Amino acid sequence: MNTNTWVAALSFAATLYLTPQITIAQDSLFIIPKPRIQIAKTGHYIYTTKTDVFASAGFKDATALLHEHPYLKFDQVKTLKNARHLPKQGLMLVKAAKDDTLAQDAYRLEINKDRIVITAHQPQAILHGISTLRQIAYTRKDTKSLPAVWIEDQPAFGYRGLMLDVSRHFLPITFLKKYIDLLSLYKLNTFHWHLTDGAGWRLEIKKYPELTQFAAWRTDASWKNWWNNGRKYSEMGSSNAFGGFYTAEQAKELISYAAQRGITVIPEIEMPAHSEEVLAAYPNLSCYGLPYKNSEFCIGNEDTFTFLQNVLDEVLEIFPSKYIHIGGDEADKTAWKQCPKCQKVIKDHDLKDEHGLQSYAIKRMEAYLTSKGRKLIGWDEILEGGLAPDATVMSWRGENGGIEAANTGHDVIMTPGSHLYLDSYQTNPIGQPEAIGGYLPLKKVYSYQPVPAEIDPAKKKHVLGVQANVWAEYMPTSNQVDYMVFPRAIALSEVAWTPVAHKNWDDFQSRLQKHYRLLQQFNVNYYPPSRDLSILSGYDMANKVAQVTINSEQFQPEIRYTLDGSTPTASSPLYKEGISLAQSGTVKAIIFENQLPAGKIQELEVDLHKAIGKKVTYNKKYSTNYPAQKELTLVNGQSGDLTYGDGQWQGFLGDLDVTIDLENPQALQQLKMRYMQLTGPGVYMPAYVKVEFSTDGINFKMLPQVDNDVPYTDASLRFKTFVFDLKGNTARYLRITAKNEKKGFMFSDEIVVY
Numbered sequence: 001m002n003t004n005t006w007v008a009a010l011s012f013a014a015t016l017y018l019t020p021q022i023t024i025a026q027d028s029l030f031i032i033p034k035p036r037i038q039i040a041k042t043g044h045y046i047y048t049t050k051t052d053v054f055a056s057a058g059f060k061d062a063t064a065l066l067h068e069h070p071y072l073k074f075d076q077v078k079t080l081k082n083a084r085h086l087p088k089q090g091l092m093l094v095k096a097a098k099d100d101t102l103a104q105d106a107y108r109l110e111i112n113k114d115r116i117v118i119t120a121h122q123p124q125a126i127l128h129g130i131s132t133l134r135q136i137a138y139t140r141k142d143t144k145s146l147p148a149v150w151i152e153d154q155p156a157f158g159y160r161g162l163m164l165d166v167s168r169h170f171l172p173i174t175f176l177k178k179y180i181d182l183l184s185l186y187k188l189n190t191f192h193w194h195l196t197d198g199a200g201w202r203l204e205i206k207k208y209p210e211l212t213q214f215a216a217w218r219t220d221a222s223w224k225n226w227w228n229n230g231r232k233y234s235e236m237g238s239s240n241a242f243g244g245f246y247t248a249e250q251a252k253e254l255i256s257y258a259a260q261r262g263i264t265v266i267p268e269i270e271m272p273a274h275s276e277e278v279l280a281a282y283p284n285l286s287c288y289g290l291p292y293k294n295s296e297f298c299i300g301n302e303d304t305f306t307f308l309q310n311v312l313d314e315v316l317e318i319f320p321s322k323y324i325h326i327g328g329d330e331a332d333k334t335a336w337k338q339c340p341k342c343q344k345v346i347k348d349h350d351l352k353d354e355h356g357l358q359s360y361a362i363k364r365m366e367a368y369l370t371s372k373g374r375k376l377i378g379w380d381e382i383l384e385g386g387l388a389p390d391a392t393v394m395s396w397r398g399e400n401g402g403i404e405a406a407n408t409g410h411d412v413i414m415t416p417g418s419h420l421y422l423d424s425y426q427t428n429p430i431g432q433p434e435a436i437g438g439y440l441p442l443k444k445v446y447s448y449q450p451v452p453a454e455i456d457p458a459k460k461k462h463v464l465g466v467q468a469n470v471w472a473e474y475m476p477t478s479n480q481v482d483y484m485v486f487p488r489a490i491a492l493s494e495v496a497w498t499p500v501a502h503k504n505w506d507d508f509q510s511r512l513q514k515h516y517r518l519l520q521q522f523n524v525n526y527y528p529p530s531r532d533l534s535i536l537s538g539y540d541m542a543n544k545v546a547q548v549t550i551n552s553e554q555f556q557p558e559i560r561y562t563l564d565g566s567t568p569t570a571s572s573p574l575y576k577e578g579i580s581l582a583q584s585g586t587v588k589a590i591i592f593e594n595q596l597p598a599g600k601i602q603e604l605e606v607d608l609h610k611a612i613g614k615k616v617t618y619n620k621k622y623s624t625n626y627p628a629q630k631e632l633t634l635v636n637g638q639s640g641d642l643t644y645g646d647g648q649w650q651g652f653l654g655d656l657d658v659t660i661d662l663e664n665p666q667a668l669q670q671l672k673m674r675y676m677q678l679t680g681p682g683v684y685m686p687a688y689v690k691v692e693f694s695t696d697g698i699n700f701k702m703l704p705q706v707d708n709d710v711p712y713t714d715a716s717l718r719f720k721t722f723v724f725d726l727k728g729n730t731a732r733y734l735r736i737t738a739k740n741e742k743k744g745f746m747f748s749d750e751i752v753v754y
Contacts, residue, residue, distance in 0.1 A: 028140050029147055030511035031132060032490055033187060033497035041148035043113040047071045052090030054080045059093040062126045064260055066091070068181075069134050070521075071143055083119075091116040093126050106154035109133065111146055127262035128153070128187050135185050138518035157450065159413055159465025160496035161190035161266075162489055164481070167197035168223040168472040170216075170244035175478040177257055178522060182486070184261035185518070186493035191258055192325065192467060194268045195246075198231070198276035198295060199223050199473075203267070204247045205314050208282070208307070215277035217241035223473050224434075232292070233280050251318050266377070267315055268325035271308055272297045272361050273332065282307065287339035296331050299361045300341025309368055316372055323392065324369055328378035331358050355384050366391055377413070380405060394467065396421075399452050406455045406462040413467050418645065419448040420468040420492065422484050423475070427530050427553065428642050429678070429717035433483070435474050437681035439643030442529075442553070446491040446508060449500050468492045482525035490515060509555050529553035531591050531599030537581075537606045539637025541613055546606045546637065548579040550589050561589035565603075570595045584608045604639065610668070611660050611734075611753040612637040619657035619735075626651025626747070634658065634673075640749040642717070644676060644683060649747040656686070656738040656748055665695045668726035671734065674749040677710055677718040685710050687741035689722040693731035700735060712742060726754075 029038070053074040055063050063077045072091065080086070083094045096102050096119050107120040107129035118129035132153070136146065162183055164171070180191055195202045201215040217234040220226035221242035234241035246254075255265045276295045279286040285304050286294040297304045315324065333354035336342040346357055359382075366376040370390070376382075377392040380401025392411040395402025405412040414420075417438070424438035450466045468489060475481045494508060519526045534551040550559055559575035560568040565586040575589060588603040614635050622628075628650040629636055640648035677685045685708045692700035706722045722738075734753065740746045 028142070028514070029136060029149060030139055030514040031135060031151075032508070032511050032515060033494040034502070034507070034511070035132070035151045035153040036498075036502070037150075037152040039150040041112060041150060043148040044145040045111050045113055045116060045148065046145050047143075050074060052078065052087065053092075054078045054087060054090055055093040056080045056083060056095035058095055059120075059123060059126050061260075062093055062123055062130065065127060065130045065134075065184075069130075070137050072137075086117065087115070089114050092118070093130075094119040096121045102152070103154045105158070106152060107132075109149070109151040109153075111150075112148045116146070124189075124262055125154075127184070128155075131185055131187055131262070135518065138185070138521055139514040141517070155187065155497045156499045157463075157465035157496050159190055159467070160188045160493070161192050161413065161415075161465065161467030162188050162485075162492065163192035163194055163268075163415075163467055163469040165194040165197070165470060165472040166202050167194060168199045169221075169476050170200065170202060171472075171478055171481065173246065173250055173254060175481070176254055178524075179481075179485075180254070180258045180261060180263050182489070182522060182524070183263055186490055187262075187497055188489070188493055189262055189264060190467065191263050191265045192268060192469075193265055194471075196268070196270045196277070197274045199226065200243045200245075201277050201281075202245045203251060203269075203315070203318075204245055205311050206248070207310050207314065210281040211278065212236070212245040215281040216245040217243040222476060227473075231276065233277060248314070248318050255319060264321050265319060266321045266323045266325055267319050268327060269311060269315060270327035271365065272299060272304075272328075272358060273330050274327055287335040287342065294335050296333075296335060297361075298339060298341060299336060299357050300339055300343070300345045305364060308365060312365075312368065312372075316374065322375055323377040324374050325377045325394075326362065326365055326382075328358075328362050328382040329396075330381070333358070359384055383408075383410070392464070396469070399454075402463070403452055403454045406459045409459065409462065411462050411464050413464055414450045415467045415469055416448075417469075419444060420466065421471065422468050422488050423471040423473065425643075425717075426484070426488060426527055428532060433474070433480060434715065435484070435680070436471065437678050437683070439641075439645060440488070442488055442491055443505060445488045446495065446503070446505055448495050450495065451500075466492070466496050479525040483527050486519055486524050486526040487512060487515065488527075513555050529555070531557075533559065533589050533591065533599070533602040534641060535587055535589060535602055535604040536641060537587075537604060537637070537639050539608075539612055540580075541637075544582070544608075546581040546608055548581060548587055548604070548606060550575050550579075550587075552591065554591060557591045558593065559589055560592050561587060563587055567601065568597075581606050581608070607750070607752045607754075608637070609752045609754055610662055610666065611635045611751055614663060615661045617659045617661070619659060620652070620654055622656075623651040623653045623745070626745070634748060634751045635660065636750070638750065640674070640676075640747075644678075644745070644747045649676065649749060652738075652740060652746045652748065653743075655740050656736065656746065658736055658751075659697075660734045660736070660751065660753070661697075662732050662734070662753070665730050665732045667730050668693070669754040670726055671724040671736075671751065671753050672721050673736065673738075673751045674719055674721045675738070676747050676749075677712075677714065677720075679712065679715050682742075682744035683747060684712060684740075684742040684744045685718070685720055686722075686738035686746055689724075689736065689738045691724045691726075692735040692737075693726070693729060694733040694735070695731055697733045700733070701729075 051074045104121050107125040109129050110117045120126045201211045205211050213236045217236050218226050219232045258265050273296045279294050280291040283291040287298040336354045362382050369376045380393050380395045393405040394413045394415050396415050399416050402412045402414045423436045424440035425435045451460050451463050530553045536549050538547045560572040561575050562568050563585050568590050585606050590601045591598045633650040675685050688705045688707045690705045692702045694700040703724050710718050710720050
C-alpha cells in the first residue's frame with residue numbers, strides 16, 4: 001500500500017473510531033479494549049503446524065509470551081537483522097525505525113494471508129500487540145484462520161491496575177497466575193497485591209518469623225465468622241488454623257511470571273493501621289504492649305520504625321517495582337491520644353494533633369523508601385497533615401481525594417469505590433452470594449471517567465491512571481473472586497486504555513459477547529448476565545405522563561410486556577425504547593427466547609398519584625451524602641431501583657419528618673412509602689412509620705402507626721412498603737414520620753398518595 005493510500009485509510013479509520021455507533025463489517029474481531037485504529041483487509045492468515053518466528057534483538061524475550069498462544073507453534077526464534085526488509089512469511093516482532101510515526105507506547109499489528117507483523121518501539125508495547133493476537137485467538141470460533149487486519153493502538157493511561165486482597169482470604173499461587181494471565185490479555189499492566197491486613201499477614205519476612213508462623217493464621221476460615229467471634233490468631237500447625245502465606249521465592253516466581261506478561265506487581269504492606277495481626281505477634285509495637293488491644297502501631301516507639309524498615313528491606317529485595325504501597329488509611333487514633341510515647345512525639349516535633357502524628361509516621365516511611373530509590377504510594381488519607389510532592393495517592397473515598405491530590409500537584413491513581421470496587425453487588429442482591437453492599441453493575445464500571453472535570457486542566461497530567469479494587473471479605477474462594485471480578489474487569493480495561501470520547505457502551509456490549517468464550521477457556525467462574533429485568537418509572541411534569549423504561553443485562557433481548565397486569569406472551573407488545581402512561585397501571589415484562597419465556601416476570605406499579613410535584617417541607621433534614629433530588633425526591637413520580645446510590649432513594653441519618661402540601665383539601669384513599677434494608681453497609685428499615693393528616697396545617701389527626709416486621713438481623717437486601725388506609729378522610733396536609741432506631745442510614749423511596 002503506498003503512502004497516499006495509507007493516509008486515506010488512516011483518515012477513514014479515525015473517522016470510524018470517532019463515531020462509535022458505526023461498526024466495521026469484519027470477520028469476528030471483537031477486541032477489548034477497543035483499538036484506536038482497526039482496518040479490515042481482505043484474506044485470512046492460516047495457522048500451520050509450525051510457524052517461523054523472527055524478532056528484533058531487543059524483542060527476543062517477548063517471544064516467550066508467544067508460546068501462550070493456543071494455535072501458534074514454533075521452535076527457534078530467528079533474529080531480524082533488517083527491519084525494512086522483512087521475510088515474506090511467518091510472524092515478526094519488529095523494532096520500529098526511529099523515523100516511524102508510531103507513538104513510543106503504541107504497537108502496530110499487521111496481518112495478511114502470508115505473515116503477522118507486530119511493530120513497536122518498546123518491549124512493553126510489543127507485549128500489548130501479542131496480547132491482542134492471543135485475545136483474538138481465544139475469542140474466535142474458527143481457530144485455524146485469522147482475518148487480515150491493520151491495527152494501530154496505544155493506551156490512554158500509563159497505569160492500568162487491578163488489586164486483589166489476599167489477607168481476608170488466602171488464595172493459591174496457581175490462581176494468582178490465572179489472574180495475571182487475564183490482566184495481560186486485557187492490557188492491564190499493574191497487579192496491586194494487598195498482602196497484609198488484620199485478617200492475616202501473607203508474605204514471608206525472614207527476620208520476623210512470627211508473622212507467618214502466627215499472624216498468617218486465624219481461628220476461622222471465614223473472615224465474617226472470624227470478625228464477629230473474637231478475632232484471634234492461631235499457631236501454624238494447629239488443627240484449627242486457617243490461612244496461609246507466600247514464601248519469598250514464591251513471590252519472586254509470581255513477579256517474574258507477571259513481568260513476562262507485561263505486568264508490574266506492587267506490594268501493599270499496611271501501616272500504621274490495619275495491623276492487628278502484627279501486634280498480636282509482636283505486642284511490644286503497640287501502645288498498650290498487649291496483644292488484641294490495638295490495630296495501630298505505636299508511633300512513639302522507635303522499635304516500630306526499626307521493625308517497619310526491616311520489613312521493607314526484605315520487601316524491596318523481593319519486589320523490583322518502583323512503587324511500594326503502605327496503605328496509610330483508617331487509623332483509629334484513640335490509643336495514640338492516651339499513649340505517653342505518642343504524645344511526646346507530638347510535643348517534640350510540634351505536631352498539631354494525632355492527624356499530624358500519622359503524617360509524621362508516613363513521612364518517615366516515605367523518606368526511607370526514597371532513600372532506597374523507591375516511591376511511596378498510599379490511600380488518599382496520606383494527604384492528611386501534608387505530604388512531600390513525590391508521593392503518589394490512590395483515591396478511594398469517592399473522587400474528592402483524587403481531585404484534591406491532583407490539584408495540589410500529587411500524582412494520583414483513581415480508584416473510587418462508587419465505580420471501581422468490585423466487592424459490591426453487580427446485580428439484584430436477592431439470590432446473590434453475600435457481598436459488602438452497594439450496587440456496581442457492569443455498565444456503571446464502563447461509564448467511569450478517570451479525569452474529573454474538577455481537576456485544574458494544567459494538573460490533569462497528574463492522573464496517572466485507574467485501578468479497580470477487589471476486597472475479599474466476602475470472597476472465600478477463587479471461584480467467588482472470579483464471579484465478582486469478571487466481566488467487570490474487562491470493562492475496566494477499556495476505561496483504562498480507551499479515550500473517553502471513543503468509548504461506546506453498545507459497541508462494548510457487542511464485543512463482550514465474544515469474550516465469554518475466552519473466559520470459559522480459562523475456566524473463569526464469571527458472573528453471567530441476568531435474565532431479570534429492571535423496570536423503572538419516571539414522570540414528565542410538563543406533559544403529566546409517566547415514562548417507563550425496561551432494562552436488561554442481556555444483549556439485545558426480546559422483551560415482551562403488558563400494561564393491564566396480565567401475563568406477557570410471545571404475542572404481547574415488543575419493548576423498544578420506552579412506554580408512556582397517562583394513568584396509573586401495572587407493567588409486567590419478561591424476556592422471550594425462541595418464543596418461550598426466559599427468566600422471571602418482573603412488574604412495576606406505576607403510580608400517577610396526588611402528591612407528584614407538590615411542596616414538601618422537611619421538618620428534619622435529609623443527609624447531605626444522599627440528597628437524591630433534594631426537595632423533589634419524595635414526590636417526583638419516580639421509583640428507586642435496587643441501590644440507594646441511584647439518585648432516587650433519599651438518605652436520612654436521623655428520623656424522617658416531612659409535611660406534604662396537596663394545595664387544597666381533598667378526599668384521600670391511601671398513602672404508601674417504601675424503604676430498603678441492607679445491613680452490611682449500615683442501611684436499616686425504620687422501626688415504624690406514622691402518618692398524620694390535616695385540613696389547615698395546624699390541627700392534625702394521627703393514623704395507627706405501621707411497625708417494621710423485617711428483622712434487623714437479616715443481612716439480605718430487603719424492601720418493605722408501609723401502607724396506610726386513608727379512606728373516608730379529607731386532608732390538604734400530610735405529615736409523615738419514620739423512626740430511625742438503628743442510627744444508621746435510612747433510605748426512603750417515593751411517598752405515594754391516592
